[in-house]
Amino acid sequence: xxxxxxxxxxxxxxxxxxxxxxxxxxxxxxxxxxxxxxxxxxxxxxxxxxxxxxxxxxxxxxxxxxxxxxxxxxxxxxxxxxxxxxxxxxxxxxxxxxxxxxxxxxxxxxxxxxxxxxxxxxxxxxxxxxxxxxxxxxxxxxxxxxxxxxxxxxxxxxxxxxxxxxxxxxxxxxxxxxxxxxxxxxxxxxxxxxxxxxxxxxxxxxxxxxxxxxxxxxxxxxxxxxxxxxxxxxxxxxxxxxx
Amino acid sequence: xxxxxxxxxxxxxxxxxxxxxxxxxxxxxxxxxxxxxxxxxxxxxxxxxxxxxxxxxxxxxxxxxxxxxxxxxxxxxxxxxxxxxxxxxxx
Numbered sequence: 001x002x003x004x005x006x007x008x009x010x011x012x013x014x015x016x017x018x019x020x021x022x023x024x025x026x027x028x029x030x031x032x033x034x035x036x037x038x039x040x041x042x043x044x045x046x047x048x049x050x051x052x053x054x055x056x057x058x059x060x061x062x063x064x065x066x067x068x069x070x071x072x073x074x075x076x077x078x079x080x081x082x083x084x085x086x087x088x089x090x091x092x093x094x095x096x097x098x099x100x101x102x103x104x105x106x107x108x109x110x111x112x113x114x115x116x117x118x119x120x121x122x123x124x125x126x127x128x129x130x131x132x133x134x135x136x137x138x139x140x141x142x143x144x145x146x147x148x149x150x151x152x153x154x155x156x157x158x159x160x161x162x163x164x165x166x167x168x169x170x171x172x173x174x175x176x177x178x179x180x181x182x183x184x185x186x187x188x189x190x191x192x193x194x195x196x197x198x199x200x201x202x203x204x205x206x207x208x209x210x211x212x213x214x215x216x217x218x219x220x221x222x223x224x225x226x227x228x229x230x231x232x233x234x235x236x237x238x239x240x241x242x243x
Numbered sequence: 244x245x246x247x248x249x250x251x252x253x254x255x256x257x258x259x260x261x262x263x264x265x266x267x268x269x270x271x272x273x274x275x276x277x278x279x280x281x282x283x284x285x286x287x288x289x290x291x292x293x294x295x296x297x298x299x300x301x302x303x304x305x306x307x308x309x310x311x312x313x314x315x316x317x318x319x320x321x322x323x324x325x326x327x328x329x330x331x332x333x334x
Binding site: 016033054059 | 283314
C-alpha cells in the first residue's frame with residue numbers, strides 16, 4: 001500500500017490489477033478506498049490497473065484542517081497521477097469523490113469519466129446535512145450497524161466524522177463550492193444514479209451539459225457502492241471494459 | 244509457522260499501536276465482532292496477506308464474491324482455510 005506525498009500531506013493509495021490506469025475516488029465522511037476495494041475494483045482490475053486513493057483525512061491518508069475545496073482536492077488527485085506517472089487516466093468517483101473527478105476532467109485530459117450519484121453544488125440540496133436525524137438516516141446500512149454495536153469501530157468512526165465536521169473546513173468548503181463547468185469535459189462520461197437518490201436533479205443537469213454522455217439508473221439511493229454493489233459494478237464494467 | 248500464527252502476526256502489524264497485547268487470535272475469532280477491524284484496515288490486511296502468501300492465492304477475488312455482510316462476518320479460520328486450500332492446490 002504505497003503512501004504518496006501530496007501537496008498538503010501524505011496520501012494513501014491502494015492498487016489492484018494491471019493495465020491502463022483507472023483511478024477511483026470515494027465519497028466523504030464515511031468513505032475510504034475500502035468502498036471500492038471490496039465492491040467494483042476486483043472486476044475492473046481484470047482489465048485495468050485500478051488505483052484507489054484515500055482522500056485527505058479519510059482512511060489512512062494524512063489529516064488536515066483545511067483544503068477541501070475542489071481545487072485543493074483536484075491537486076491531491078493530480079499528485080497521485082504524477083506521483084505514479086499515470087498516462088491515459090480514466091476516472092470514476094462516488095458522491096463528492098465524483099465531483100472531484102468531474103472537476104479534474106474539466107482541467108486535465110482523461111480518457112473516460114464515470115460519475116456515481118454526484119450532487120452538484122447549488123443544484124442538489126444536501127438534505128443529509130440539514131439535521132442530526134437526517135445525517136443519521138443518510139448513513140449507509142453497514143456503517144450504521146457498526147455504530148449501533150458500539151466498540152472500537154464505532155468509536156473510531158465517530159471520532160473521524162466528528163473531526164471532519166467540527167475540526168476542519170470541510171463543511172464550509174462544500175457549502176462555498178460552485179459546480180464545475182461540465183461542458184468542458186471532453187471525454188465519454190457515464191452517469192450512474194440511484195432511482196431513490198436525492199441527487200437526481202444533478203443527474204438531469206449533467207446529462208444536459210456533458211458532450212458525450214450515457215446514463216444508467218439503478219435501484220437504490222445515494223450510497224450505491226453499499227446498496228447496489230453488483231449492479232454498480234456491472235454498469236462500470238460495461239462502460240470501462242465493454243464500452 | 245502455521246497459517247494461523249502468520250495471520251495473527253499480520254493482524255498485529257496492521258493494527259500497530261491499536262493492537263491489544265492480550266488478544267488471542269483463534270480460528271473462531273471474527274474480524275468484525277472480535278477484532279473490530281475497520282474496512283480500510285481489512286484492505287491493508289488483504290494486501291499483507293497477498294504479499295505474504297504470494298501468487299498462490301487471490302484473496303481479493305475470493306472476498307469480492309461475497310456480499311458485504313459475508314466479508315464483515317468472516318472468521319480468522321475461514322481465511323486460514325482459504326489460504327491453506329489455495330496453497331495446497333498450487334503446490
